[in-house]
């Protein structure tokens with residue numbers, strides 16, 4: 420049976436979540452099999468969990484199609500679903516502003532919280548002109564205590580766009596699944612090894628594409644691609660900051676337009692899930708064409724209908740980069 424009356428004031432005050440009973444809800448399909456129910460945030464967590472867990476997991480992203488991940492807050496219904504799940508996987512480092520507070524709220528529930536990138540050293544953003552403001556819309560982390568907001572500096576949370584760091588994320592998922600279902604260790608390990616090999620191959624393709632490109636500069640709407648700078652030698656200039664809500668000042672905008680003209684930038688790289696009026700303005704100002712990168716934060720309905728997975732989207736990204744670097 421579904422848990423009964425819930426008193427919830429999460430995200431407004433120090434929150435209280437009272438359960439009438441603690442029985443686990445039946446999983447989505449209503450069947451009484453023993454699949455693990457797992458909720459995730461950004462799409463690669465969902466995809467990697469499906470790839471490692473196979474038929475033994477029921478995985479669902481809490482983001483609605485095309486959601487803006489940096490500012491997303493879960494509804495009461497979503498929080499109830501997470502409370503009744505076996506695990507909740509998120510990136511950590513403040514990428515999901517609500518997550519640490521929710522972990523505290525649900526600490527007496529059986530659901531396991533895993534910050535899958537929690538142990539990864541994040542890149543510092545090279546975009547100091549926007550980075551300073553990045554934390555503005557983020558809530559504090561639990562370890563910082565107290566209420567209010569914090570600035571978690573200019574760390575880049577978009578780690579899943581790096582195939583090699585993604586292997587570390589996948590290891591975390593593998594280990595959690597083994598903990599939850601130790602009898603399936605062999606299968607989870609085998610599936611993980613397949614995933615790891617694909618991530619390594621993707622890394623090689625990306626490496627070769629950028630190496631053989633005549634240019635290295637890209638102009639993007641949202642500064643999500645710092646890991647490609649570090650690993651592949653791309654140079655990203657962005658219109659908005661690490662979070663798409665960090666808009667540039669007039670002065671920064673003028674400098675960016677000047678830079679784009681001097682570097683003969685022919686493409687502005689947008690993202691379909693994020694409106695980018697300022698980037699459109701820059702595009703028209705410099706007479707560039709629009710191309711689209713996928714940040715993989717959330718999938719659109721179209722992505723889901725076409726059954727695109729992490730590798731399809733990343734391969735499309737590599738093709739887009741190839742075109743932008745011509």
Ligand SMILES: [Zn+2]
Pocket residue numbers: 489577641643661662663714716
């Ligand atoms: Zn982002």
